[in-house]
Amino acid sequence: MKQTIKVGVVGCGYWGPNLIRNLRQAAGCQLKVICDASEQRLQHMRKLHPDVASTTQFGDLLKDEELDAIVVATPVRFHFEMAKAALLAGKHVFVEKPLARTVAEAEELVSVAAQNGLILMVGHTFLFSPAVRRMKEIVDAGDIGEIQYISARRLNLGLFQKDINVAWDLAPHDISIILYLLDEQPQSVSCQGSSHVNHQIEDVTMMYLSFKKNRCAFVQNSWLDPKKIRQMTVVGSRRMIVYDDTEPLEKLKIYDARVEVPAHYDTFAEFTYSYHYGDAYVPYIKQDEPLKLECQHFLDCIRGEAKPITSGQSGLEVVRILEASSTSLRQQGQAISIASTAPDRPRNGFSARSNSDGHSRKARGEAAAGLHHPQGA
Numbered sequence: 164m165k166q167t168i169k170v171g172v173v174g175c176g177y178w179g180p181n182l183i184r185n186l187r188q189a190a191g192c193q194l195k196v197i198c199d200a201s202e203q204r205l206q207h208m209r210k211l212h213p214d215v216a217s218t219t220q221f222g223d224l225l226k227d228e229e230l231d232a233i234v235v236a237t238p239v240r241f242h243f244e245m246a247k248a249a250l251l252a253g254k255h256v257f258v259e260k261p262l263a264r265t266v267a268e269a270e271e272l273v274s275v276a277a278q279n280g281l282i283l284m285v286g287h288t289f290l291f292s293p294a295v296r297r298m299k300e301i302v303d304a305g306d307i308g309e310i311q312y313i314s315a316r317r318l319n320l321g322l323f324q325k326d327i328n329v330a331w332d333l334a335p336h337d338i339s340i341i342l343y344l345l346d347e348q349p350q351s352v353s354c355q356g357s358s359h360v361n362h363q364i365e366d367v368t369m370m371y372l373s374f375k376k377n378r379c380a381f382v383q384n385s386w387l388d389p390k391k392i393r394q395m396t397v398v399g400s401r402r403m404i405v406y407d408d409t410e411p412l413e414k415l416k417i418y419d420a421r422v423e424v425p426a427h428y429d430t431f432a433e434f435t436y437s438y439h440y441g442d443a444y445v446p447y448i449k450q451d452e453p454l455k456l457e458c459q460h461f462l463d464c465i466r467g468e469a470k471p472i473t474s475g476q477s478g479l480e481v482v483r484i485l486e487a488s489s490t491s492l493r494q495q496g497q498a499i500s501i502a503s504t505a506p507d508r509p510r511n512g513f514s515a516r517s518n519s520d521g522h523s524r525k526a527r528g529e530a531a532a533g534l535h536h537p538q539g540a
């Protein structure tokens with residue numbers, strides 16, 4: 164693969180400019196052209212990037228033989244059509260989340276990319292977050308025991324979308340993190356929600372994902388909350404992790420807390436739960452912008468130096484859950500089983516290059532109590 168990868172970006176609204184900024188700074192990448200249907204948006208972008216070509220016509224990107232890759236950052240209703248056209252034009256494609264509006268569309272994109280030997284990657288940005296990667300390392304090392312359940316809350320005021328409900332907008336992040344941590348698809352999904360601003364589109368939703376071995380996850384999303392909340396609690400049989408993405412530094416806290424049931428008891432009087440409260444521990448995490456790592460990873464994949472962590476297939480898995488959540492919403496929260504047509508999930512193998520080599524800090528208490536030594540609890 165030649166050294167410099169030439170990229171075009173379509174969609175310069177709220178999120179596109181962040182991708183554009185990172186692609187401009189990425190090594191071995193030339194941001195060749197930006198596209199937006201709105202001339203007004205392009206005028207603004209030209210002021211920021213006067214040396215980059217611009218067009219209102221997406222077809223210009225498809226026709227540009229020099230372009231190696233296209234990044235799609237338009238609203239979801241355009242994802243399928245644009246990504247498919249780009250793949251058929253021989254371009255590697257990065258599509259913002261969610262990959263598409265339906266499972267059928269997402270499956271077709273995965274298949275067109277495979278048939279043409281092209282990279283298809285989806286913007287599950289949080290899988291590039293150093294805090295999420297660290298959380299995965301902690302889980303995989305067995306430090307928290309077996310995951311029992313995960314609860315996620317992603318709430319804020321707006322930004323209301325016109326074509327998708329709040330679950331399709333915000334839950335792809337939570338779902339992609341949950342699948343990454345558990346490394347499996349749920350068996351069923353149920354979802355309840357309600358709409359208060361636009362009566363066609365749910366602005367508050369609560370999803371329940373049921374996994375094998377009695378594991379489960381709750382995902383609460385809202386565009387109608389006064390506070391921006393980005394929290395996830397991962398409850399393990401030995402310890403619990405609280406991940407708060409709004410914290411500037413201490414994004415992860417590991418609590419040495421659990422409940423034990425006595426193995427044997429003959430009378431109710433002998434039965435007592437044993438509550439274990441130990442130290443809390445804040446792992447050191449080297450800060451890096453997830454979007455920067457995501458853009459670099461896309462380029463590495465195009466060069467053949469990596470395989471997409473957030474592949475088209477993982478985008479499809481998330482869309483499968485979102486589609487089931489919409490069916491469940493229409494059926495007042497009925498559990499919808501997830502067809503296990505997906506091939507085995509590739510193990511999410513980050514090269515754990517970055518943030519685990521570091522120092523750690525105790526949030527309270529004496530010792531970090533052997534977080535890496537299960538016997539040390």
Ligand SMILES: NC(=O)c1ccc[n+]([C@@H]2O[C@H](COP(=O)([O-])OP(=O)(O)OC[C@H]3O[C@@H](n4cnc5c(N)ncnc54)[C@H](O)[C@@H]3O)[C@@H](O)[C@H]2O)c1
Nearest residue numbers: 174175176177178179199200201236237238259260286288
């Ligand atoms: N990864 C993340 O953390 C993250 C965060 C926010 C948004 N997103 C995703 O980014 C995508 C865009 O979201 P947004 O909030 O920026 O939307 P937006 O509405 O602010 O911007 C979309 C832009 O696309 C342009 N556009 C629409 N149709 C077009 C067409 N046919 N040709 C060219 N341009 C066209 C619009 O003019 C607009 O400027 C969505 O998929 C969203 O889910 C991802």
